[in-house]
Structure formats: structure tokens, C-alpha cells
Amino acid sequence: MNGKTALVLGATGGIGGEVARALLGRGWQVRALTRDPSRVPGGDFKNIAWIAGDAMRAGDVMAAAQDADILFHGVNPPGYRNWRGLAIPMLANSIAAASASGARLIYPGSVYNYGPDAWPLCAEGSPQHPQTRKGRIRVEMEAMLEAGLTQGLRYLTLRAGDFFGPHAPSSWVAQVLMAGGKPLRAITTPELPGVPHTWAYLPDMAETIARLADRADELPPAERFHFAGHALTGQDMAEAVRRATGSGLPIRNFRWLPVYLGAPFVTFLREVIEMRYLWREDIRLDNRRLVDFLGEEPHTALDEAVARTLAEVRAKAGRVTAEARRASSIGNNAAVEATGAAHGRGRDLHPVRTGL
Numbered sequence: 001m002n003g004k005t006a007l008v009l010g011a012t013g014g015i016g017g018e019v020a021r022a023l024l025g026r027g028w029q030v031r032a033l034t035r036d037p038s039r040v041p042g043g044d045f046k047n048i049a050w051i052a053g054d055a056m057r058a059g060d061v062m063a064a065a066q067d068a069d070i071l072f073h074g075v076n077p078p079g080y081r082n083w084r085g086l087a088i089p090m091l092a093n094s095i096a097a098a099s100a101s102g103a104r105l106i107y108p109g110s111v112y113n114y115g116p117d118a119w120p121l122c123a124e125g126s127p128q129h130p131q132t133r134k135g136r137i138r139v140e141m142e143a144m145l146e147a148g149l150t151q152g153l154r155y156l157t158l159r160a161g162d163f164f165g166p167h168a169p170s171s172w173v174a175q176v177l178m179a180g181g182k183p184l185r186a187i188t189t190p191e192l193p194g195v196p197h198t199w200a201y202l203p204d205m206a207e208t209i210a211r212l213a214d215r216a217d218e219l220p221p222a223e224r225f226h227f228a229g230h231a232l233t234g235q236d237m238a239e240a241v242r243r244a245t246g247s248g249l250p251i252r253n254f255r256w257l258p259v260y261l262g263a264p265f266v267t268f269l270r271e272v273i274e275m276r277y278l279w280r281e282d283i284r285l286d287n288r289r290l291v292d293f294l295g296e297e298p299h300t301a302l303d304e305a306v307a308r309t310l311a312e313v314r315a316k317a318g319r320v321t322a323e324a325r326r327a328s329s330i331g332n333n334a335a336v337e338a339t340g341a342a343h344g345r346g347r348d349l350h351p352v353r354t355g356l
Contacts, residue, residue: 007032032045098155106212
């Protein structure tokens with residue numbers, strides 16, 4: 001143990017969980033906030049001190065952050081829903097808690113902040129003129145961090161591209177290219193020939209955050225770094241998934257028409273359309289400052305990262321199927337027992353024939 005404590009918000013999610021694992025691996029004591037500690041999985045998380053609470057409640061975050069050295073803000077509204085109504089208050093709670101406790105707040109940034117005047121290679125000082133609503137909310141959130149400096153806040157932003165990894169179940173890689181772990185007949189991808197796309201393998205990003213946390217005392221009160229990750233061109237990710245399957249499956253383009261047809265009725269689909277530009281534009285992150293500070297950017301080879309991701313996505317799909325079968329079996333057995341009991345009561349209470 002290194003004697004330092006981290007509070008991780010969002011530890012049951014993709015990036016939060018990976019950061020918790022990386023910090024534990026480097027000797028940190030890790031606390032995590034969750035609404036129901038009794039439902040937290042074991043395994044990697046057994047050494048985390050789970051605290052009952054909600055990131056939407058300022059008092060819960062404030063109490064959990066006491067005496068913490070860092071506060072990792074890994075919470076986001078699921079499925080793009082109600083970003084302004086949820087993301088802004090949750091970050092405000094983290095800023096208040098980190099300012100009061102003296103913890104350095106670590107915030108995972110995205111490429112949403114940038115517009116055409118910053119593309120294709122975005123540096124930490126590139127202008128932030130986003131073209132989307134979610135991008136403008138992201139800019140507003142980072143402005144909140146800067147404003148927090150007047151309250152004594154110390155913060156670090158690590159910006160990265162599109163998440164994927166063994167514990168990122170809602171990512172494009174897991175849900176679309178790997179079909180959620182279902183048997184594949186083809187590999188479907190939104191990637192376009194000739195257009196680069198920036199991917200962040202979460203275990204590498206989390207290791208980067210943990211190394212930066214180890215050296216947080218060397219940083220100025222406000223610091224930003226960029227994580228380059230895997231900048232792939234064309235359908236490189238789909239081809240890596242095909243190699244991981246060990247098959248010659250065809251690669252097919254993602255069908256956007258159903259998304260557009262469903263968008264008037266489904267909020268999530270409208271949000272997906274808003275971010276479609278990420279698949280059409282060359283947007284990469286310049287990591288030279290990060291490499292200068294750390295000496296290197298943690299980087300797992302693409303085929304290894306994709307193989308680990310596919311194995312876990314398939315394993316999780318298998319666990320979900322097995323649990324559903326067990327639940328169905330229990331339900332069927334209960335129904336049989338209930339039917340038998342009812343038949344038994346029927347025999348016992350059969351009306352006496354009176355001959356009338």
C-alpha cells in the first residue's frame with residue numbers, strides 16, 4: 001500500500017471500474033460510492049471500500065471524499081439521456097467535494113469539445129468550438145472545473161477517444177462490432193474507408209490515470225493531457241475483431257437508415273445521429289505532452305486488446321444467458337408446484353354431489 005486514498009465515482013461502470021482496478025494494482029486504497037453496496041460484484045472489487053450513496057446527492061459525495069487524495073469522476077448519464085439534468089449536477093457535487101477535502105479531481109474528457117477549427121490533430125490548447133449540443137455541455141463542464149480553481153480545486157483532465165475494453169459493455173465495439181457477444185454471421189461496423197477513428201482501450205487509459213495519480217503532487221493546480229490510444233484508419237477495428245474470431249466473416253457497413261427512421265420516436269437514436277460526425281471526420285489526439293511527462297503512454301497491441309475484449313463480451317453474454325435459463329427454470333418449477341398444489345386442493349375440496 002502507498003498510503004494514499006482514492007474515491008472513485010462510477011466504479012461499477014466501464015472507465016470507473018478500470019481506474020479502480022489500476023489504482024488497487026498500484027497500492028492505492030480505493031473507496032467507491034454505490035447506491036446499493038449489497039449488489040456489488042466480488043472478484044476484482046473485493047478490496048474496494050464500498051460506501052452507500054448517490055453521486056447526485058452533494059452530501060453523499062462530500063462525506064465519501066473526506067481525507068481522499070484523489071477523486072475520480074467517472075459517472076455519466078446512461079444512454080445519452082438527460083445530460084444537462086444529470087451530468088452538470090454530478091460534476092458540481094464532485095467539484096465541491098474535492099475542493100473541500102483537498103483531493104485532486106480527475107476528469108475523463110472526450111473529443112466532443114472540438115470542432116473543425118481544431119481537427120484533425122487536437123492538442124491540449126486547441127480551440128474548443130463544438131458543433132453539437134453534447135459537445136457544448138462538455139465545454140461547459142470543463143469550464144466548471146476551471147472556475148473551481150477559485151474555490152481551491154486542483155484538477156486533471158485526461159482526454160481520450162472512443163472507449164472499448166473487456167469491461168465497456170455499452171461501447172460500439174462490444175455492442176455493434178461484437179454484437180453483444182451473440183454468435184456472429186458478419187461484422188458490422190460504422191467505420192468508413194479512409195477515415196481515421198480514435199479508440200481508447202480502457203485498461204491502458206486507466207493505467208495512465210493511475211500513473212498520473214501517483215505523480216499528482218508534481219502537477220500544477222490545473223492540468224490537461226491527451227491520450228492518443230489507437231488511431232485506426234478505415235475498417236481496421238472490424239478487421240481486428242475478425243482476426244480475434246479466427247474466422248473469415250464478412251465485414252458490413254452499419255445500417256444508418258433504421259436509426260434515422262426510429263429517431264423521431266427514440267431519444268437515444270437522435271443522440272446517436274447527432275454524434276455521427278465522429279465516424280465521418282478525422283479527429284485525433286496529440287499525446288506529446290503526456291509522453292514527455294510519463295515517458296510513455298501505456299499501450300496494449302490492438303489484436304491483444306480486441307481478443308481480451310471479445311473473450312469478456314462473450315463470457316458475459318454466456319453468463320446472462322445462463323442466468324436467464326436458471327430464472328426460467330425456477331419460474332417453471334414454481335408454476336408446476338403451484339399447479340400441483342391447486343390440483344391437490346381441488347381434490348380435497350371437490351363439491352359433494354347431492355343428486356339435485
